[in-house]
Amino acid sequence: MKRRLLKLLKIGLLALVLLLVAGIGFGYWKIRRSWPQAEGTVDIAGLSGPVEVIRDRWGVPHLFARNERDLFVAQGYVHAQDRLWQMHFNRIVGSGRLSSLFGAGPLPADRYLRTVGLRRSAERDLAILSPDTRAMLQAYADGVNAFLQTHEGRLPIEFTILDPHPAPWTPLDSLAWSRAMSLNLSLNAFIELIRWQLAEKVGQAGAQRLLPSYPKEGPFIVPSPMLPVPLLGNLPRGGNERARIAALLPALVRSDRIWGSNAWVVHGSRTATGKPLLANDTHLGLGTPSVWYEIGLHGGRFDTVGFSMPGLPLVILGQSRRIAWGVTNLNADVQDLYLEKLDDAKNPKRALFQGSWEDLRVLTEKILVKGGEPETLTVRSTRHGPLVQNALPDWKDPRPLALRWAASDGSRLLDAISAINRAQNWQEFHRGLSMWDTPSLNFVYADVDGNIAYQSTAKVPLRPASNPGKAPVPGWTGEFEWQGFIDYEEMPRVVNPGSGFLVTANNKVVSDAYPYLLTTDWPYPERARRITELLAADRSVTLDDMRAFQADTFSEVARELRPYLLDMVPSDELEREALAHVRSWNLRFERDAVGATVFRAWLHFLVANTVKDELGDELFKSAQPLVSAQTGMLYDLLARARDPWFDDRRTPAVETRDDIVHRSFTDAVAWLSESHGRDVGEWQWGRLHQTPLAHQPLGAGGIAPLDWIFNAGRLPLAGDMTTVNAMSGDPDQGFRVDFGVSQRFIADLSGLSRSIAVNSTGQAALPFHPHRGDQARMWAAGEYHSVLTTREAARAQAEAVLTLVPGSSHTLPAQADDVIRVHPVRALTPPATPELVKFSPSSRPDRSPRAAPHPAPVPSLPAGSSDRPPSGSSTRTSGG
Numbered sequence: 001m002k003r004r005l006l007k008l009l010k011i012g013l014l015a016l017v018l019l020l021v022a023g024i025g026f027g028y029w030k031i032r033r034s035w036p037q038a039e040g041t042v043d044i045a046g047l048s049g050p051v052e053v054i055r056d057r058w059g060v061p062h063l064f065a066r067n068e069r070d071l072f073v074a075q076g077y078v079h080a081q082d083r084l085w086q087m088h089f090n091r092i093v094g095s096g097r098l099s100s101l102f103g104a105g106p107l108p109a110d111r112y113l114r115t116v117g118l119r120r121s122a123e124r125d126l127a128i129l130s131p132d133t134r135a136m137l138q139a140y141a142d143g144v145n146a147f148l149q150t151h152e153g154r155l156p157i158e159f160t161i162l163d164p165h166p167a168p169w170t171p172l173d174s175l176a177w178s179r180a181m182s183l184n185l186s187l188n189a190f191i192e193l194i195r196w197q198l199a200e201k202v203g204q205a206g207a208q209r210l211l212p213s214y215p216k217e218g219p220f221i222v223p224s225p226m227l228p229v230p231l232l233g234n235l236p237r238g239g240n241e242r243a244r245i246a247a248l249l250p251a252l253v254r255s256d257r258i259w260g261s262n263a264w265v266v267h268g269s270r271t272a273t274g275k276p277l278l279a280n281d282t283h284l285g286l287g288t289p290s291v292w293y294e295i296g297l298h299g300g301r302f303d304t305v306g307f308s309m310p311g312l313p314l315v316i317l318g319q320s321r322r323i324a325w326g327v328t329n330l331n332a333d334v335q336d337l338y339l340e341k342l343d344d345a346k347n348p349k350r351a352l353f354q355g356s357w358e359d360l361r362v363l364t365e366k367i368l369v370k371g372g373e374p375e376t377l378t379v380r381s382t383r384h385g386p387l388v389q390n391a392l393p394d395w396k397d398p399r400p401l402a403l404r405w406a407a408s409d410g411s412r413l414l415d416a417i418s419a420i421n422r423a424q425n426w427q428e429f430h431r432g433l434s435m436w437d438t439p440s441l442n443f444v445y446a447d448v449d450g451n452i453a454y455q456s457t458a459k460v461p462l463r464p465a466s467n468p469g470k471a472p473v474p475g476w477t478g479e480f481e482w483q484g485f486i487d488y489e490e491m492p493r494v495v496n497p498g499s500g501f502l503v504t505a506n507n508k509v510v511s512d513a514y515p516y517l518l519t520t521d522w523p524y525p526e527r528a529r530r531i532t533e534l535l536a537a538d539r540s541v542t543l544d545d546m547r548a549f550q551a552d553t554f555s556e557v558a559r560e561l562r563p564y565l566l567d568m569v570p571s572d573e574l575e576r577e578a579l580a581h582v583r584s585w586n587l588r589f590e591r592d593a594v595g596a597t598v599f600r601a602w603l604h605f606l607v608a609n610t611v612k613d614e615l616g617d618e619l620f621k622s623a624q625p626l627v628s629a630q631t632g633m634l635y636d637l638l639a640r641a642r643d644p645w646f647d648d649r650r651t652p653a654v655e656t657r658d659d660i661v662h663r664s665f666t667d668a669v670a671w672l673s674e675s676h677g678r679d680v681g682e683w684q685w686g687r688l689h690q691t692p693l694a695h696q697p698l699g700a701g702g703i704a705p706l707d708w709i710f711n712a713g714r715l716p717l718a719g720d721m722t723t724v725n726a727m728s729g730d731p732d733q734g735f736r737v738d739f740g741v742s743q744r745f746i747a748d749l750s751g752l753s754r755s756i757a758v759n760s761t762g763q764a765a766l767p768f769h770p771h772r773g774d775q776a777r778m779w780a781a782g783e784y785h786s787v788l789t790t791r792e793a794a795r796a797q798a799e800a801v802l803t804l805v806p807g808s809s810h811t812l813p814a815q816a817d818d819v820i821r822v823h824p825v826r827a828l829t830p831p832a833t834p835e836l837v838k839f840s841p842s843s844r845p846d847r848s849p850r851a852a853p854h855p856a857p858v859p860s861l862p863a864g865s866s867d868r869p870p871s872g873s874s875t876r877t878s879g880g
Contacts (some may be wrong), residue, residue, distance in 0.1 A: 027667035035766055036081030038800035043807025044376040045149070046073050046142040051373070053078060053298075053802040058294075058785055059763035059771030062794040069139045074804055075297065076143025077578065082764045082771075083310035084147065085158040086289055087177075088166050089696060090311050094176030097118045099375075100368040101162050104696070106701030107367065107375065108393050114365045115379050116403065118183065122175035133414045137171035138609065140313040144169035146735070146807075156766055158698060158866040177311045182407050185439040186483045188335040188469065189403055191397070191521050202614055209645070210611065214508045214522040214634045219532055221442065221454055221491040221502065221509045258282065260739070261328035262505045262550070262724060264531055265444040265452045268749075270500040272542045275750035276446035276470040279546045280317055280326025283726050284557045288712040288773065289765035292316075292743045294757065301422045305789055307743055307757070315416045317745065319755060319787070322424050323447045324747030330505045332440035332458040333519035334406040336467070338384040338475030342400050351400075352381040352476040358383060384475050394622070402475055406459040406485065407438035416457075426451050426495065429526075433457050433597075434488045438834040442504040446749050453495040454502045456509055459519060460486045470520055486516050501535045503528055505724075520778050524632045528557040528721045543754065546746045551782035552724040553589040554832070557631050558599055562587070564638050565602060568662050577680045578669050589720040591686030598683065600720065601668035610662050613649045631722065659780070675734065686716030689729045691737040693761055693776060712761045712773030715780045725782070744784065752781040753793060756784035 001272040026143050038055050051074040052064040065071035079087060092098055096113035098106035111510045124132065145168045148155075159166060198207035260283025268274040284291050295303045297315060306318010342348035343357060350357040361381040380387045382400040389395060412435040417430025429445055433455055440458030445451070467473050467480040474480065492509045494502065509518060534549050535541065566583055570576040578598045585595025607628050612768050625631065637643050641657045648655050655663075672683050694700040695710035717737050719725035729735030741760070748754040760779045764771040778784065786840035788794045795801075 008089050015208075035769055036078075036749060036764070038802055039076060041803045041805055042150075042505045044073060044077060044146045044804045045147065045807050046139070047804060047806040049806065051804040052791075053804060054796045054798050055800045055802070056788055057799045058775060058787070059799070060294040060296070061763075062296035062305075062791070063298060063793055068300035068302065069135070071297055071299035071302060071494070072136050072139040073143040073146070074296065075308070075313055076140040076294070077804065078143075079308075079310045079521055080144045080147035080169075081292065082766070083289060083293060084144075084166075084765075085156045086696075086765050087144070087157075087169075087173075087311040088163065088262075090177045090180065091169075091173040094173070094180040096120070096365075097368065097681055100370055103370045104372055108391075109375055110367050110392060112388070112391040113180075114367065114377055115386050116183065116405070117379070117386060117389055118179040119172065119176045119407070121179050121241065121408055121411070122172050125175045125179075125413070126171055129412060130415050133418055134171065136313055136418065137174055137414065138594070140174065141169045142172055143604065147880050153860050174312050175414070178307075179407070179411075180415075181309070182411075182439040185329050185441075185521075186334050186405065186407065188333045188519065188521060189337050189405075191331075191626065192335075192337050192469070192471050193392070194626055197619055198615070198623060199471065200267060201616070201619055204466075205693060206614070210627050210633055211630055212636060213520070216512075217524070218511065219503070219507055219528050220511050220524055221504050221507065222456075222494045223497060231486060246803060255328055259727065260506065262445045262527060262531065262726070263326040263442065264501060264503040264505075264535065264549075265326075265330045265446050265454075266535060266541050266546075267452050267496065267500040268450050268803060270535070270539050270541055271749070271750075273750035275448070275748070276452050277448060277541060277543065277546050278324045278326055278444060278446045279550055279745070280328075280444070280745040281726075281741045281744045282317070282327065282774070283728075283740055286691050286738050286740055286742060287692060287697060288693045288710065288759060288765075290742055290759050290761045292759055293763065294759055296794065297421070298791070304421045305787055307745065311600065312414075314414075316417065319747050319789075320421070320423070321752065321789070322449075323419065323426075323429060323445065324749060324752065324755070325429070325443055325445050326443045326745060326747075328446075329625050330440040330442050330456050330458055330509070331523075332456075332460045332516070333521060333523055334438070334440055334458060334460060334470040336384075336461070336463075336469055336480075337381070337388075338402045338403045338404060338480070339472050340382050340384070340387065340400040340402050341476045345398075348380060348400075351385060351402075354476070354478040360510065376713050382475065390549050397831075401472060404461075404482070406461055411438050412436075413438060414444065425449070426453055429453075430455060442509070444502055444504060446747065448749050448752070450749075451496060451795075452502060453493065455493040456491045456518075457488075458491070458518075459825045460491070460516070462486060463517060487624070490516070491668070495851045499536075501532075503531045503535065505531055523629060526631065526726055527726065530554060530724050541647040543746060543748055544757070547756075547784065548781065549724060550741075550744055550746070551718075553586055553718050553720070554598075554724075555589060555720060555722050557634075557722040557765065558585075558587045558596075559636060561638065562599065563602070564657070564661055565665060568658070568665055571662075574680070575665065575669050578672075578683075578729075579665070581680060581683075589685055589689075589718055589723055589725075591684065591689070591718050593685045593714045594680060596685040596720070597688055597842065598680075600685075600729075600735070601672055601731075602665050602761070603634075605664035605667040605671075606634070607658065609648070609667070610645055614645070629721070688735040689718075689720075689727065690714050690716050691740075693773065695765075702844065709767050712776050715776060717780055735861055741779075744779070745787075747787075752787070753789050755787040755789075758784045767786055807826070 003050060022514045047070050049066045049070055051070050053074065054062045063071060063074045067073055090242040092101060096110040099110050106609060143740045148166065195207055195211060198210055240585060263280040265276055265278040268276055270276050291309065293310050295308045295315065296305040304318060304320045308315050330656065341352040343350040348360060350359055363379050365377045365379060367377055368374050382402045384404040385408060387400055387402055389399060389401040416432055416436035417434065420429055423432055425427040425447060426445060437458040437459040440691050443455045443457060445453040461482040461510040462484050463469060463482060464480065492514065505527035506523050507525040508522045530552065531549060538545060571581050581594040582598050585593055589596045592847045607624065611627065616625060637645055643657065644661045646657050647657050676683055678743065692707065692714050699710035700705050719727040721728045725741060727737050727740035729737045745757045746755060758779045759775045761776050762771040762774045766772060788797060
């Protein structure tokens with residue numbers, strides 16, 4: 001009997017093992033069969049001729065097409081091959097349909113996104129884009145849909161788990177995602193709310209202490225006044241000519257995370273080659289896959305290599321045969337909140353404006369909820385925009401608030417991206433950016449003729465002096481209304497500055513001598529100062545120098561604040577040992593630095609112990625990320641030993657700076673010893689400061705099996721948000737990094753084939769794919785791969801070659817629409833041309849708006865044309 005039971009147990013265990021192996025095998029087969037075909041030939045409906053897709057050793061596709069329509073059909077197809085789930089998830093976000101996948105949990109996010117109306121704005125965008133751009137968006141959608149048609153049953157595993165029947169892709173899906181990115185980079189409204197709450201809690205003066213103004217000494221991106229400078233032809237090196245040239249002038253609601261990205265450009269008068277160098281690293285949410293997708297686009301008028309965004313055609317930043325460009329967030333204040341007076345608190349129909357009642361615009365949206373009943377959302381809008389107080393996450397104030405957003409009226413963003421992708425010189429690039437209205441960005445530029453330049457872009461409102469955009473203002477008086485927008489030609493720009501370089505790290509663009517208000521929300525300029533310091537010290541910058549600058553981890557904040565910590569007398573042996581590491585630390589946030597860990601933990605507790613008693617737990621929780629990012633506040637407070645902010649109101653004693661410095665250090669050491677052991681030598685920065693590169697949404701829950709399948713791997717990271725190599729570790733999550741440098745790019749204008757780049761993960765988003773995370777360790781280590789610019793270069797490093805050829809057409813089902821519109825319904829027609837106001841830079845505005853002409857339409861080629869414009873040199877003109 002015993003033997004029989006033992007035999008049955010063995011058989012049962014064997015069956016269980018076989019079942020487990022079979023399950024793993026089936027899962028791997030299910031995942032593996034969704035990997036993209038990279039070699040051979042594929043039939044694609046809608047192509048007019050073959051397109052060659054050469055994937056290099058990093059899986060980066062280089063597309064070579066005979067005409068533009070085929071080029072963008074192919075881009076849609078390869079984006080879908082590698083990133084289909086990411087694209088689908090992004091359009092769900094842009095359309096406010098998260099609840100349709102995940103149930104009632106994300107309803108607050110859907111309510112906010114629907115209230116703001118990203119997809120409604122996308123409809124307005126589509127109506128005013130040029131026919132050429134609309135055709136490009138449709139070609140891109142056709143490519144995505146060709147992949148969907150031919151891969152039914154073989155889609156990425158996320159679809160099997162969450163959404164097995166994705167709808168066809170449409171141009172509106174692309175535009176809705178572009179709107180979501182614009183919103184993610186335009187969070188002034190949330191800063192207004194935090195400043196408003198701070199002022200109500202601690203007064204206007206207290207709010208100003210916590211969110212101080214930008215330092216008057218700068219640095220600024222653009223010198224003042226802005227002077228026109230002649231453009232350059234090919235420059236000879238050395239001699240008097242060189243001396244003359246040298247003398248020339250994501251979290252979707254995390255307000256601290258709009259301050260990201262570095263970009264700088266160095267003139268040939270300060271480089272080893274005599275030609276410009278340009279660097280760009282954008283700071284966004286980190287995860288698997290990266291926000292960015294590298295690609296080469298070659299066909300018709302396009303000959304561009306760089307970083308694209310899955311879901312959108314074209315390249316957002318990169319280089320062509322003659323120019324290179326990069327971007328950072330301008331942080332322009334393009335949002336205002338207006339307090340409104342309504343005729344009824346529960347069911348309002350009218351809003352008061354200058355003594356008259358105006359009808360609200362009303363529409364309803366049906367939000368589908370997985371596993372539950374649909375929710376009907378009523379969106380009411382005043383002349384200023386939608387009423388958002390009931391849709392703001394965690395907002396409990398019932399007072400009516402309308403959101404005015406400059407981007408709501410319709411955007412020609414895709415026209416602008418197309419134009420700069422085709423630009424051959426500064427004049428064409430500058431003209432193309434005239435259509436870039438949202439999001440607000442800083443652009444740096446360089447070309448093979450030796451020019452460097454900076455241009456700010458945004459549709460920035462002109463406000464009356466009574467409305468500096470710092471907090472909600474009354475909407476019923478008419479005193480705080482926008483008076484048009486800054487004319488593009490008066491937005492800050494500079495060409496070939498006398499310094500020989502241009503730096504933008506979200507620092508203030510111009511001094512207060514500039515006649516218009518861009519924003520009051522500038523971060524403290526540690527990164528900009530450090531980059532400027534590095535460039536000013538080197539008059540012969542090389543490509544390797546640029547690499548080292550992007551990887552720089554020196555902290556100006558630590559240099560300024562460490563002396564206060566070193567003056568402290570430790571309480572016990574553990575504190576003495578920890579303080580010794582801070583004293584011997586070289587002020588660089590490297591992965592093996594113990595001093596970096598102790599300093600950063602101390603700084604976290606210092607902010608909490610200084611201001612939490614005044615703010616209270618709830619307000620501190622929402623304001624802490626923004627307040628902590630304003631390091632100027634700490635510089636000011638710590639310079640005053642008996643500043644009242646240091647007194648803890650919860651104790652009978654009157655605490656001073658030294659008391660809070662010591663208390664914060666004790667708290668930091670206690671937290672580190674409890675969470676990482678009492679061996680101080682083990683408190684290395686890289687042991688805390690790591691990124692899981694989490695997949696959205698399946699790898700973000702901390703479930704080990706899902707993390708193993710969907711995430712690209714946990715990596716220790718150097719850097720800090722105060723260093724050039726900017727990485728943001730959340731103290732409440734043990735300094736886990738989920739925001740920071742999302743890619744790096746360095747263009748060498750002495751030979752654009754020498755340019756280099758790296759992505760934060762890899763090209764593919766598919767579990768276990770060899771290109772899912774193959775760039776992640778390079779990215780973490782500050783390493784790069786070559787940017788391939790020609791067919792010959794791509795073929796020389798080819799891993800696989802795929803040819804897309806014309807195939808039969810298919811009929812796609814109509815896309816379901818869960819949006820219901822009721823009174824008043826307006827036809828989808830192009831809105832009136834936005835008001836622009838132009839003033840002389842030498843004088844203050846008189847606030848008299850005037851209409852500006854609509855930008856000229858983008859030229860187009862017939863779909864089958866293979867003509868390419870000649871590559872000419874830049875024209876010698878003044879201006880820029």
